Amino acid sequence: MAHFLIQCAVSFVATVAFAILFHVPRAQYVWCGITGMAGWACYLLYLAVSPSAPMASLLATAVLTVFSRAFAVRRRCPSTIFLICGIFPLVPGAGIYYTAYSFILGETAECVANGIETFKIAVAIALGIVVVMALPNGLFRLLEPRRSSRNP
Amino acid sequence: MNSEYSRAVLELAVNIGETLLENGGEISRVQETMERVAKSYGCDQFHAYVLTNGIFASMDGREDGDGAVRHVPTTRVHLGRVAGVNELSRDIASGNVPPEEAAARLAAIRKLPYTSPAASVAACAVGAGCFAVLFGGSVPEFAVAFFAGGVMQICAQKFLTGSMGKIITNILLAAIVVLFGALGTAAAAALGVAANLDQVIIGGIIPLVPGMVLTTSFRDFANGDYLSGTIRIMDALLVAGSIAVGVGAVFAVRAALTGGVL
Numbered sequence: 536m537a538h539f540l541i542q543c544a545v546s547f548v549a550t551v552a553f554a555i556l557f558h559v560p561r562a563q564y565v566w567c568g569i570t571g572m573a574g575w576a577c578y579l580l581y582l583a584v585s586p587s588a589p590m591a592s593l594l595a596t597a598v599l600t601v602f603s604r605a606f607a608v609r610r611r612c613p614s615t616i617f618l619i620c621g622i623f624p625l626v627p628g629a630g631i632y633y634t635a636y637s638f639i640l641g642e643t644a645e646c647v648a649n650g651i652e653t654f655k656i657a658v659a660i661a662l663g664i665v666v667v668m669a670l671p672n673g674l675f676r677l678l679e680p681r682r683s684s685r686n687p
Numbered sequence: 688m689n690s691e692y693s694r695a696v697l698e699l700a701v702n703i704g705e706t707l708l709e710n711g712g713e714i715s716r717v718q719e720t721m722e723r724v725a726k727s728y729g730c731d732q733f734h735a736y737v738l739t740n741g742i743f744a745s746m747d748g749r750e751d752g753d754g755a756v757r758h759v760p761t762t763r764v765h766l767g768r769v770a771g772v773n774e775l776s777r778d779i780a781s782g783n784v785p786p787e788e789a790a791a792r793l794a795a796i797r798k799l800p801y802t803s804p805a806a807s808v809a810a811c812a813v814g815a816g817c818f819a820v821l822f823g824g825s826v827p828e829f830a831v832a833f834f835a836g837g838v839m840q841i842c843a844q845k846f847l848t849g850s851m852g853k854i855i856t857n858i859l860l861a862a863i864v865v866l867f868g869a870l871g872t873a874a875a876a877a878l879g880v881a882a883n884l885d886q887v888i889i890g891g892i893i894p895l896v897p898g899m900v901l902t903t904s905f906r907d908f909a910n911g912d913y914l915s916g917t918i919r920i921m922d923a924l925l926v927a928g929s930i931a932v933g934v935g936a937v938f939a940v941r942a943a944l945t946g947g948v949l
Binding site for chain 1: 712713742764765766767768769774777791798799801806807810814817821822826876885892893894896899901903905907927932935939942
């Protein structure tokens with residue numbers, strides 16, 4: 536449990552670091568962090584149940600895309616901002632590394648296995664984004680802040 | 688509608704599109720925003736075709752027909768500018784912003800500052816350290832990845848300022864991460880602390896990984912912008928391949944120096 540909470544906190548900080556690197560407006564840092572944390576928490580929770588990184592990535596990406604669309608409406612900001620920062624913990628950087636590593640070592644079978652796994656994760660992330668982005672706007676409009684608060 | 692007015696609207700719409708595109712907006716957002724802006728100013732005959740690196744726009748009409756083409760090479764992503772343009776276009780659509788004021792606000796958005804170099808180094812270092820932890824590391828891995836990520840960002844700012852092209856730059860930066868990751872791990876070992884080099888390197892290369900391009904590419908495909916999605920995915924594959932080459936090159940050199948044992 537403590538491990539899980541630490542991981543959540545670290546994914547929050549990591550996402551905020553990327554928000555800074557991509558020059559996100561300061562007011563959105565926290566929301567980017569929450570998006571990234573939500574994705575990573577889902578990823579870990581799914582892996583605790585079943586050891587399939589692509590499935591975990593699919594679920595986590597779907598959840599974090601829902602978060603970024605909700606924040607986009609709520610915070611009146613493009614969803615891209617939250618999505619791009621929040622997705623970084625899920626991007627298969629480890630897959631790229633292990634694929635390259637086994638390639639150099641000359642372990643062809645290992646290299647192909649790692650490469651395919653990385654590709655699967657990338658496809659899963661793509662599916663997660665595409666499916667949630669296809670949800671109708673009306674679903675998220677329910678979250679819209681009241682107009683009166685902004686234009687009195 | 689006089690031609691001066693329609694020229695002003697065309698220019699404004701194209702400049703808005705250009706700002707979105709070069710700072711990381713996805714194609715459909717660029718296209719929709721440009722069309723919404725033109726329509727808000729009463730120019731119904733505005734048409735735009737947007738690609739990853741170019742904008743073609745025209746304003747039909749007997750006397751005030753006009754057109755504009757822009758080449759929009761990729762520059763540094765600045766999501767704050769995307770957010771700024773988003774807000775501006777919403778205000779334009781609500782109908783309270785005359786074209787001159789909109790142009791002035793756009794000029795201010797295009798001058799929004801980048802994060803300071805020092806803050807970027809800090810963010811990159813912290814990001815790298817955090818990712819080392821997310822991939823199974825602990826305090827020593829965090830520290831070494833923090834160091835490697837920071838050095839990498841400093842090198843990116845000081846020595847590799849784009850003149851060498853994306854491929855070579857990414858190969859070199861990935862190699863720098865591995866090199867300083869290995870140095871840091873060796874230093875930690877000398878101090879009696881064991882750090883896992885794999886986790887350090889994975890954390891360190893994450894800031895280079897083309898997560899942003901990949902995400903935007905997927906969104907372009909989802910919106911049916913296959914050509915732009917393809918351009919972006921090629922970009923992502925090239926960068927990912929360059930990172931792999933950079934990482935591999937250092938290991939290969941080390942293997943050669945130590946007689947084949949990695």
